[in-house]
Amino acid sequence: RSSWLLLAPLLTxxxxxxxxxxxxxxxxxxxxFQWIRNLVPEFGISSSHVKVLSxxxxxxxxxxxxxxxxxxxxxxxxxxxxxxxxEQELVDCLEETLEKSLQAKGSPDLRVSILLxxxxxxxxxxxxxxxxxPLLQRFPEQVRVSLFHTPNLRGLLRxxxxxxxxxxxxxxxxxxxxxxxxxxxxxANLSDLYFTNRQxxxxxxxxxxxxxxxxxxLVDAIGDVSLQLQQDDTVQMMEGMVHPYQGDKVAYxxxxxxxxxxxxxxxxxxxxxxHAKTFHGSQAGSSLLSQQGSQASGSLKPExxxxxxxxxxxxxxxxxxxxxxxxxxxxxxxxxxxxxxxTGYFNLTQAYxxxxxxxxxxxxxxxASPEVNGFFGAKGVAGAIPAAxxxxxxxxxxxxxxxxxxxxxxxxxxxxxxxxxxxxxxxxYLAGSDLPCLTLIGSPNFGYRSVxxxxxxxxxxxxxxxxxxxxxHQEQEQLYLCSGVVSTSTFEQPNxxxxxxxxxxxxxxxxxx
Numbered sequence: 019r020s021s022w023l024l025l026a027p028l029l030t031x032x033x034x035x036x037x038x039x040x041x042x043x044x045x046x047x048x049x050x051f052q053w054i055r056n057l058v059p060e061f062g063i064s065s066s067h068v069k070v071l072s073x074x075x076x077x078x079x080x081x082x083x084x085x086x087x088x089x090x091x092x093x094x095x096x097x098x099x100x101x102x103x104x105e106q107e108l109v110d111c112l113e114e115t116l117e118k119s120l121q122a123k124g125s126p127d128l129r130v131s132i133l134l135x136x137x138x139x140x141x142x143x144x145x146x147x148x149x150x151x152p153l154l155q156r157f158p159e160q161v162r163v164s165l166f167h168t169p170n171l172r173g174l175l176r177x178x179x180x181x182x183x184x185x186x187x188x189x190x191x192x193x194x195x196x197x198x199x200x201x202x203x204x205x206a207n208l209s210d211l212y213f214t215n216r217q218x219x220x221x222x223x224x225x226x227x228x229x230x231x232x233x234x235x236l237v238d239a240i241g242d243v244s245l246q247l248q249q250d251d252t253v254q255m256m257e258g259m260v261h262p263y264q265g266d267k268v269a270y271x272x273x274x275x276x277x278x279x280x281x282x283x284x285x286x287x288x289x290x291x292x293h294a295k296t297f298h299g300s301q302a303g304s305s306l307l308s309q310q311g312s313q314a315s316g317s318l319k320p321e322x323x324x325x326x327x328x329x330x331x332x333x334x335x336x337x338x339x340x341x342x343x344x345x346x347x348x349x350x351x352x353x354x355x356x357x358x359x360x361t362g363y364f365n366l367t368q369a370y371x372x373x374x375x376x377x378x379x380x381x382x383x384x385x386a387s388p389e390v391n392g393f394f395g396a397k398g399v400a401g402a403i404p405a406a407x408x409x410x411x412x413x414x415x416x417x418x419x420x421x422x423x424x425x426x427x428x429x430x431x432x433x434x435x436x437x438x439x440x441x442x443x444x445x446x447y448l449a450g451s452d453l454p455c456l457t458l459i460g461s462p463n464f465g466y467r468s469v470x471x472x473x474x475x476x477x478x479x480x481x482x483x484x485x486x487x488x489x490x491h492q493e494q495e496q497l498y499l500c501s502g503v504v505s506t507s508t509f510e511q512p513n514x515x516x517x518x519x520x521x522x523x524x525x526x527x528x529x530x531x
Contacts, residue, residue, distance in 0.1 A: 059282070059288070059328065067226055068223055068224075070493050082108065084197035089198055090128060092130045096195075097193070100207075101144045101148075102209075105209065105210060113156065116130065133192070164237075168471075169262045187471065192240075199230045200225070202223075203477055217440060239277040259273070278335060326477050332474070353449065357381050371417075375423060382498070384441070385407075385431060403531060405520045406531070408514055409516045412514075415509070433500060445491075455482065459477060
């Protein structure tokens with residue numbers, strides 16, 4: 019049996035055809051995951067370049083420190099930039115660093131590129147746009163602000179749906195923050211909650227020029243098909259580019275697909291050449307490649323013991339690589355393997371639920387209790403969203419019980435006074451191992467929105483280094499430490515009462531949140 023046959027319906031023309039065998043037939047240990055490089059570039063690095071962060075405060079201080087130290091580039095992709103004092107301090111750091119670059123001898127080298135979502139970034143009178151306009155006005159040649167607008171919000175729909183609700187149609191949800199050759203991957207947005215008491219995940223990849231180049235090119239590609247913020251707070255498309263909601267939708271999506279897939283495929287080709295040079299001895303022209311590679315890295319690199327695979331999901335553009343890889347990982351997880359999966363918004367796709375319930379590995383799924391859900395206490399209809407998540411969780415738990423899978427599939431709820439929960443990703447422990455050899459970290463929540471509506475990116479980090487495995491294990495343990503196991507009695511508590519109208523409406527709207 020080949021797991022790729024199960025995924026045949028997902029294979030669309032823009033995505034490279036898979037030629038590798040499934041991971042269960044690959045070499046033992048971490049090398050069983052090398053099939054992923056048939057879809058995306060594989061970046062081999064030293065585990066000493068990877069640092070796992072644990073707190074919002076640590077994340078915020080790192081962002082400020084990296085901005086201040088940047089010399090060539092600052093690239094930040096997020097859902098939005100908040101409007102509070104902490105966010106203003108970030109903008110001030112950018113201004114200070116740009117000012118230094120401007121005063122340096124010769125032409126300024128520093129370039130700043132910021133990618134946000136148009137609808138979320140335009141919400142309210144004071145918003146992400148108004149926060150960044152001063153930078154555009156002061157440094158017009160060095161700063162670019164791109165606002166992605168989903169092609170699915172157009173026509174009468176765009177005119178009728180009010181602010182906030184228009185964000186349900188589709189978003190730019192990628193979160194990547196890079197500074198010269200240092201890359202921070204996270205699920206956290208650029209907002210004060212994510213810098214103080216909203217728990218997420220964060221990993222720093224230091225001195226990783228090839229990875230930084232890849233994400234720079236990816237953000238540039240999305241930026242090219244996005245609206246460009248102007249100094250007077252208007253927006254316009256780049257010259258000759260199809261408009262996302264005024265132009266032809268099919269033509270726009272085809273152009274966007276082509277731009278993003280060019281980035282993925284060109285990086286994949288570069289890394290394959292590098293891999294052939296490194297692992298398959300000298301070939302014709304390899305000495306030239308070797309010279310170029312060593313010049314690019316600045317020095318000889320240590321032997322890689324860790325591999326980074328960027329996984330992109332942009333269903334509006336027909337790109338579904340992250341979905342394919344995630345489903346294959348769940349399909350191929352062996353008996354006695356353990357998967358720790360976490361999401362701030364428990365609303366798994368039917369395909370993910372079926373795989374969890376129908377495969378052999380043990381699952382420990384961490385999700386937000388109602389009190390730490392980001393929508394808890396919200397005004398209006400949004401205030402009912404935590405109850406909708408409780409209802410979805412209860413339905414899934416009932417199915418687990420019906421199949422008598424409570425021992426194999428366990429739900430745990432994160433609870434922490436004064437905090438909210440936004441962490442997402444997974445850790446994979448092979449059978450017989452006490453440490454994870456693979457983690458997924460980035461923006462996807464494993465729900466319908468992540469798979470079908472939004473632009474998402476995460477990385478698979480595969481490592482054979484025990485110290486890095488220990489870091490990842492401690493990260494997992496620290497998050498799960500703040501949780502309690504879900505049982506039948508959980509849903510008998512008064513705060514788990516779900517009103518009838520919420521139960522009736524949830525199946526109709528669950529694909530929008």
